[in-house]
Amino acid sequence: MSATQQLINNQSYKLKAASLTGIIVAGMLYADKCRAEYGINFPPPAADVAQEIYDIHMLTMQITTVLLLIVFGFVFYSLYYHRKSRGYQADQNFHNSWFGNWSWVVVPVMVLGVDLTIAGKADAVLKKVWDVPKEENILDVKVTGHQWWWEFDYLDHDIKVESRYVPEKESGDLYLREVDNRLVLPTGQKIRFLHTSADVLHAFWVPELAVKKDAIPGYVTETWAELNREGVFRGQCAELCGTWHSRMPIVVESVSPQQFAAWVDDQKAIKVAAAAEASADKTWSMDELMAKGKTLYDTKCAACHQVNGVGLPPAFPALKGSPMATGSIEAHLEIVIKGKEGTAMQPWGSLNDLEIAAIVTYERNAWDNNTGDVVQPSDVKQAR
Amino acid sequence: MTTTTLNHDEAHHHDMPTGWRRWLFSTNHKDIGTLYLLFALAMLFIGGASAMLIRLELFQPGIQLLDPDLYNNLVTNHALIMIFGAVMPAAAGLANWMIPMMIGAPDMALPRMNNLSFWILPAAATMLILSFVVPFFPGGGTQINTGWTLYPPLSVQVGMSMDFLIFAIHLLGISSVLASINIIVTLLNMRAPGMTLMNMPMFCWTWLVTAFLLILVVPVLAGGVTMLLFDRHFGTSFFDAAGGGDPVLFQHLFWFFGHPEVYILLLPSIGVLSHVIPAFSRKPLFGYKSMVGAMLTVATIGMVVWAHHQYTIGMSLGAVTYFMIGTILISIPVGLMIFNFIATMWRGAMTFETPMLFAVAIVLMFTFGGLSGVMLAVVPADMQYHDSMFVVAHFHYVLMPGAVFGLFAGVFYWLPKWTGHMYDETLGKIFFWTNVIGFNITFFPQHFLGLAGMPRRIVDYNMMFTEFNVISSIGAIIFGLSHLLLLYIVIKTIRGGKKAESRAWEGAKGLEWELDSPPAFHTWTVAPQIK
Numbered sequence: 001m002s003a004t005q006q007l008i009n010n011q012s013y014k015l016k017a018a019s020l021t022g023i024i025v026a027g028m029l030y031a032d033k034c035r036a037e038y039g040i041n042f043p044p045p046a047a048d049v050a051q052e053i054y055d056i057h058m059l060t061m062q063i064t065t066v067l068l069l070i071v072f073g074f075v076f077y078s079l080y081y082h083r084k085s086r087g088y089q090a091d092q093n094f095h096n097s098w099f100g101n102w103s104w105v106v107v108p109v110m111v112l113g114v115d116l117t118i119a120g121k122a123d124a125v126l127k128k129v130w131d132v133p134k135e136e137n138i139l140d141v142k143v144t145g146h147q148w149w150w151e152f153d154y155l156d157h158d159i160k161v162e163s164r165y166v167p168e169k170e171s172g173d174l175y176l177r178e179v180d181n182r183l184v185l186p187t188g189q190k191i192r193f194l195h196t197s198a199d200v201l202h203a204f205w206v207p208e209l210a211v212k213k214d215a216i217p218g219y220v221t222e223t224w225a226e227l228n229r230e231g232v233f234r235g236q237c238a239e240l241c242g243t244w245h246s247r248m249p250i251v252v253e254s255v256s257p258q259q260f261a262a263w264v265d266d267q268k269a270i271k272v273a274a275a276a277e278a279s280a281d282k283t284w285s286m287d288e289l290m291a292k293g294k295t296l297y298d299t300k301c302a303a304c305h306q307v308n309g310v311g312l313p314p315a316f317p318a319l320k321g322s323p324m325a326t327g328s329i330e331a332h333l334e335i336v337i338k339g340k341e342g343t344a345m346q347p348w349g350s351l352n353d354l355e356i357a358a359i360v361t362y363e364r365n366a367w368d369n370n371t372g373d374v375v376q377p378s379d380v381k382q383a384r
Numbered sequence: 385m386t387t388t389t390l391n392h393d394e395a396h397h398h399d400m401p402t403g404w405r406r407w408l409f410s411t412n413h414k415d416i417g418t419l420y421l422l423f424a425l426a427m428l429f430i431g432g433a434s435a436m437l438i439r440l441e442l443f444q445p446g447i448q449l450l451d452p453d454l455y456n457n458l459v460t461n462h463a464l465i466m467i468f469g470a471v472m473p474a475a476a477g478l479a480n481w482m483i484p485m486m487i488g489a490p491d492m493a494l495p496r497m498n499n500l501s502f503w504i505l506p507a508a509a510t511m512l513i514l515s516f517v518v519p520f521f522p523g524g525g526t527q528i529n530t531g532w533t534l535y536p537p538l539s540v541q542v543g544m545s546m547d548f549l550i551f552a553i554h555l556l557g558i559s560s561v562l563a564s565i566n567i568i569v570t571l572l573n574m575r576a577p578g579m580t581l582m583n584m585p586m587f588c589w590t591w592l593v594t595a596f597l598l599i600l601v602v603p604v605l606a607g608g609v610t611m612l613l614f615d616r617h618f619g620t621s622f623f624d625a626a627g628g629g630d631p632v633l634f635q636h637l638f639w640f641f642g643h644p645e646v647y648i649l650l651l652p653s654i655g656v657l658s659h660v661i662p663a664f665s666r667k668p669l670f671g672y673k674s675m676v677g678a679m680l681t682v683a684t685i686g687m688v689v690w691a692h693h694q695y696t697i698g699m700s701l702g703a704v705t706y707f708m709i710g711t712i713l714i715s716i717p718v719g720l721m722i723f724n725f726i727a728t729m730w731r732g733a734m735t736f737e738t739p740m741l742f743a744v745a746i747v748l749m750f751t752f753g754g755l756s757g758v759m760l761a762v763v764p765a766d767m768q769y770h771d772s773m774f775v776v777a778h779f780h781y782v783l784m785p786g787a788v789f790g791l792f793a794g795v796f797y798w799l800p801k802w803t804g805h806m807y808d809e810t811l812g813k814i815f816f817w818t819n820v821i822g823f824n825i826t827f828f829p830q831h832f833l834g835l836a837g838m839p840r841r842i843v844d845y846n847m848m849f850t851e852f853n854v855i856s857s858i859g860a861i862i863f864g865l866s867h868l869l870l871l872y873i874v875i876k877t878i879r880g881g882k883k884a885e886s887r888a889w890e891g892a893k894g895l896e897w898e899l900d901s902p903p904a905f906h907t908w909t910v911a912p913q914i915k
Contacts, residue, residue: 018897041832044391057768067751075726075748078726082731088731095669103674103723118758122763122765197700203770211767218626218631219632222698234837235838240538240840242541
């Protein structure tokens, strides 16, 4: 390479370096603007252990940033000074100096020191996270993942909440971060989450609680939290669970213990009323069942079979004009109550007789299926 | 043994066959190396195209281009094609080309097996691509919406395309194991007289360790997916809790393969760096012995820390503590490797041709990716990072610089040797800058997305995540298109260019640079004597 060429190359290096710096600075300025408007770090924790997790996150990030700067410092120093174009002569014996002979000991010892600093801090927090308190009055919430909704069972209060995403029309800016029924939790009380799944893997994740645990069919795993402030905290399913993995938001509503007690009473009252309605010895009319059935179908069934009943074949078969929805009522009831093994069709037997009757009636008469069949709660009772 | 091999060679390889026979029946390490590299280049573009579609879909919130199953299918396909189709074959291509030339051997030890291990690949790639397209035909079943990790029970629900994928994985595994056996036999038996293991070129060392890792872990993956196949079709319940099985067992089998796989992808590139950095720093590699030691340590610890990919499955406190500390300790040997590279540059007389530019970028960016790996190793904090976009950013910062950029460095470094022509340095540098800048724009903002709460593998997201996704997608377009320039440079160099000398780079050392550029069809038919 001639001297002129080298000079040109040097010039272009400087130009490139300058433009690179420009891009980085612009990027940092933009990131700074973003920081104000959009999250670039975890949201403020809402539980004591979450705060400790946040602190260890910040600690490791700071340590690694310092290490990164040290590495960058040495590399850029070397890139600038140890260049052939500056006439630097390579030191052919550098690797034979005492440093070359002993660095394989020095460097690992230094790295080990950093490692132990991080691991020591982490270990203490880890014990707290893993050690679920064994207290009598802990609030047990069983969290069951379904394709594609969450079920929250308050085991101490015998309350069940089904939580589904809200379509864009109604949720607006909160689309995919808003649900129809929130997970209501009290502050100042230890809460134990018991995680499991009804079908495939899911993962419960709410950043403010710093709780993330996989929902695994056949397993019950536990995590815990104690909320220290009121508010609404949003998270999402974090383990790929099939087609609508993106539509499994989790919304925690953290309220005072008094509000929580009131909410529990409300839920119980609603439950009693629904049970009374379902078990009432009453013959329901087609119109009543169709109206109830549409509401239920649209929330529980439409994610797979679609609002218009055409499904998403081949995974989710159509109900419109299907042999299942227009053929034998017994077979139809059976698949709804027991599900179909090896497919995404889950058993819906936990619904009450009236709900199943309404859904089946709706499916047999909506979308031009028009079988004219009216399925009564008593039929469902018999089919169970 | 050496004598037998030489006689065999002389008996069968008098002339160079022409036309398609030259390639299909080839037992020549250079031709097979070329085939591997061209195959990898083709796969790089297929895998890249799927990545482009993913980023286009994520450019804006809402579902614009891809329905959710197609999106997840692409996510699966992108990972498998890139890992098994692009990076591993490219590394095998470098090994085929360079190992015999570097150790003074006339060819690989098992040339016919070499032919087989390459020609399984096109069949495997066909199966892999079929697994992607089969659902679009009538009766083709559902798409693979599981991601490359193939976790049951979701993978049991998938239609017949999953079976194509399982068999594709079997074929890819067979190919890798055969290639590994060949490399180990070559390195242990065919080094030139006087070349001991401890003065073997570092690239050979990295491949020796990689090959052992492959033989140890690939059969475990094959076993895991076979059990999956049995669960799907033959009524077993290995992974079904209702039948007495355990869905988590699959995760252990998968990551027992999957974590060492990271080092399988990484180590050959570390080998390339160990040649590129000394060549352009004009001084010997710093710490040869500690490099070998670090590599053996990485491989050993790397085999026993797999469950850090599954911190959230609910392991006992003892188990997570062990996996956390084991994982953090990996920073020691990896840190030593990075240190040795920096110490090689230190007090060197550096010039910055394209291979060296990639090498410097790797040292900086791989350090960054490694450090975010330390963050992820910390279990309590990983409760937050796990399965978020932060993880996506992290492993792309490890695998792009750690594996792919290392392969780019190797290709630019040895292209003059292979083709006999110097590549266009200006174009090479333009490629480097667009590639590296595009990469950083794509993946850096994804750290923020993850911390703000965006899970990975979602087709649609809330508008709070829009801004960084837009930046990321713009970066991805720059990054993706830059590879067309790579293609152009490679084709241009093959077709012609400034004649390369035997020693194409001023500071290049090693037996391969004693040979002509391009080397004769058969080289080192008489083994060189090492001092």
